[in-house]
Amino acid sequence: xxxxxxxxxxxxxxxxxxxxxxxxxxxxxxxxxxxxxxxxxxxxxxxxxxxxxxxxxxxxxxxxxxxxxxxxxxxxxxxxxxxxxxxxxxxxxxxxxxxxxxxxxxxxxxxxxxxxxxxxxxxxxxxxxxxxxxxxxxxxxxxxxxxxxxxxxxxxxxxxxxxxxxxxxxxxxxxxxxxxxxxxxxxxxxxxxxxxxxxxxxxxxxxxxxxxxxxxxxxxxxxxxxxxxxxxxxxxxxxxxxxxxxxxxxxxxxxxxxxxxxxxxxxxxx
Amino acid sequence: xxxxxxxxxxxxxxxxxxxxxxxxxxxxxxxxxxxxxxxxxxxxxxxxxxxxxxxxxxxxxxxxxxxxxxxxxxxxxxxxxxxxxxxxxxxxxxxxxxxxxxxxxxxxxxxxxxxxxxxxxxxxxxxxxxxxxxxxxxxxxxxxxxxxxxxxxxxxxxxxxxxxxxxxxxxxxxxxxxxxxxxxxxxxxxxxxxxxxxxxxxxxxxxxxxxxxxxxxxxxxxxxxxxxxxxxxxxxxxxxxxxxxxxxxxxxxxxxxxxxxxxxxxxxxxxxxxxxxxxxxxxxxxxxxxxxxxxxxxxxxxxxxxxxxxxxxx
Numbered sequence: 001x002x003x004x005x006x007x008x009x010x011x012x013x014x015x016x017x018x019x020x021x022x023x024x025x026x027x028x029x030x031x032x033x034x035x036x037x038x039x040x041x042x043x044x045x046x047x048x049x050x051x052x053x054x055x056x057x058x059x060x061x062x063x064x065x066x067x068x069x070x071x072x073x074x075x076x077x078x079x080x081x082x083x084x085x086x087x088x089x090x091x092x093x094x095x096x097x098x099x100x101x102x103x104x105x106x107x108x109x110x111x112x113x114x115x116x117x118x119x120x121x122x123x124x125x126x127x128x129x130x131x132x133x134x135x136x137x138x139x140x141x142x143x144x145x146x147x148x149x150x151x152x153x154x155x156x157x158x159x160x161x162x163x164x165x166x167x168x169x170x171x172x173x174x175x176x177x178x179x180x181x182x183x184x185x186x187x188x189x190x191x192x193x194x195x196x197x198x199x200x201x202x203x204x205x206x207x208x209x210x211x212x213x214x215x216x217x218x219x220x221x222x223x224x225x226x227x228x229x230x231x232x233x234x235x236x237x238x239x240x241x242x243x244x245x246x247x248x249x250x251x252x253x254x255x256x257x258x259x260x261x262x263x264x265x266x267x268x269x270x
Numbered sequence: 271x272x273x274x275x276x277x278x279x280x281x282x283x284x285x286x287x288x289x290x291x292x293x294x295x296x297x298x299x300x301x302x303x304x305x306x307x308x309x310x311x312x313x314x315x316x317x318x319x320x321x322x323x324x325x326x327x328x329x330x331x332x333x334x335x336x337x338x339x340x341x342x343x344x345x346x347x348x349x350x351x352x353x354x355x356x357x358x359x360x361x362x363x364x365x366x367x368x369x370x371x372x373x374x375x376x377x378x379x380x381x382x383x384x385x386x387x388x389x390x391x392x393x394x395x396x397x398x399x400x401x402x403x404x405x406x407x408x409x410x411x412x413x414x415x416x417x418x419x420x421x422x423x424x425x426x427x428x429x430x431x432x433x434x435x436x437x438x439x440x441x442x443x444x445x446x447x448x449x450x451x452x453x454x455x456x457x458x459x460x461x462x463x464x465x466x467x468x469x470x471x472x473x474x475x476x477x478x479x480x481x482x483x484x485x486x487x488x489x490x491x492x493x494x495x496x497x498x499x500x501x502x503x504x505x506x507x508x509x510x511x512x513x514x515x516x517x518x519x520x521x522x523x524x525x526x527x528x529x530x531x532x533x534x535x536x537x538x539x540x541x542x543x544x545x546x547x548x549x550x551x552x553x554x555x556x557x558x559x560x561x562x563x564x565x566x567x568x569x570x571x572x573x574x575x576x577x578x579x580x581x582x583x584x
Contacts, residue, residue: 001303002303002304004304004543004544004545042542042543047335047336047489048335048336049333050333050334050335050336050337050338050488050489050542051333051338051541051542052541052542093543095544227328228329228331228332228333230331230333230338230340230538230541231540231541231544233300233544234296234300235294235295235296235300235301235540235541236293236294236331236340236342236541237325237330237342237345238328238330238331238340238342239328239330239331240325240328240330240345241328242327242328246324247324248324248325248327248328248345267327269327269328269329269480
């Protein structure tokens with residue numbers, strides 16, 4: 001059940017000028033969180049930014065022994081910039097956990113799954129990697145970014161999944177293979193890799209390519225979609241994505257984790 | 271001191287003047303995990319049409335300074351699904367339900383209102399004649415007093431329930447559409463709906479929402495809404511009014527009441543904080559107590575204007 005509560009900033013870790021991890025008190029949201037859930041965060045109590053911002057709950061862990069929720073953020077506008085500037089102890093209104101998480105209940109330790117992240121799309125996959133490791137389900141990570149700085153939290157992924165299972169791609173070749181993360185996935189599938197399910201989060205071009213890849217490979221998949229949201233709980237109807245059955249699905253309530261076959265990618269705006 | 275928060279809008283009696291605005295509160299049930307729905311004065315549900323409506327292609331919303339633009343396109347489950355799937359649960363939870371309805375043409379409005387008829391689980395019907403985000407209908411009625419009057423007259427004949435007309439601010443003189451509504455059988459007026467706006471991504475030079483223009487809501491529009499409530503109150507002193515537009519705090523509620531509203535509807539603030547409407551009920555009781563107000567209804571229409579100068583100085 002979603003909770004509306006005020007949670008204090010425990011720590012902010014800046015990776016570079018635009019990327020950071022925001023650690024908040026876990027409150028009663030953290031213990032309820034499953035991989036793929038998200039939360040709405042209010043950046044300050046003023047009127048700018050006016051609306052809350054939606055973020056994947058990247059991890060549920062501890063900061064100096066205090067139960068914490070982690071949000072991995074890329075500063076792209078006034079909301080994401082403001083959230084990175086709050087001092088330790090600042091209370092932040094948080095609504096969560098929200099949405100439909102990744103489908104995991106039918107997985108068993110004999111299954112092998114794939115995790116695909118593009119850029120800041122790593123966020124929901126950190127907690128997923130932690131959960132898979134707890135359940136002893138083996139997973140291959142394919143993670144791409146523009147350059148090495150774009151590829152965050154590698155130590156966590158490698159700790160949860162094992163370093164050999166983590167493969168990277170960058171546009172400039174500064175980390176892993178030079179090229180797109182979707183090429184890594186195609187290469188693995190062509191090489192005979194098979195997965196019970198593929199989980200992905202990233203930018204629209206990555207989703208478009210990956211949707212075709214999983215369809216061609218008849219691979220079961222769940223994509224954590226991103227959309228601008230006003231409310232986050234199915235009321236404003238602002239975040240919708242076009243579906244293959246000709247209607248619009250709320251990314252916040254019916255998603256964010258949806259099978260790519262449900263989405264009409266030709267009508268998704270970019 | 272106990273404060274009487276109840277308000278009477280003609281035949282519509284509310285336990286308190288805090289209602290929620292259509293389009294910002296879903297069908298109410300989405301908020302049941304955040305607040306007791308029965309605590310609110312009323313809930314105006316997402317605009318209902320005769321058949322389900324899928325709405326506009328995204329992007330549908332964008333944030334603006336102290337507000338947002340939306341062009342959802344009146345996506346809704348349709349009146350049948352509302353009556354069979356939503357209304358029984360709303361009744362069980364003790365909600366006071368205002369059914370907001372819309373159509374493309376007069377006949378569509380009449381059909382959806384006839385379908386609700388005199389359903390006792392519905393406290394009032396609110397006509398949306400002011401949605402700026404659909405190609406047909408909506409605003410065609412909202413800014414034309416003659417067309418609006420004809421529509422209200424036909425709808426009036428289709429239901430015995432209290433009839434609210436939700437007015438558009440996208441007009442030169444809101445008292446003209448207010449009078450046309452009341453002259454043709456509206457019991458209550460609600461105002462304002464959103465103001466038509468446009469926001470542009472200057473890098474792509476594209477509108478930031480798919481429909482090009484959208485409806486502006488949030489604190490940015492509040493002074494416009496308060497002014498229009500005051501104008502309608504002056505023009506039609508006996509007609510009950512729901513004030514709507516950028517309400518975020520108890521001070522804003524009181525401001526609308528002083529301007530002439532009998533009750534208010536909280537809108538976009540529900541997105542930012544789903545618990546705000548219930549909190550405003552408590553805040554209003556405390557505010558009245560602190561200000562020695564025994565009946566909240568006594569605040570309505572108590573604006574003390576200064577005399578306007580009759581000639582220009584200087």
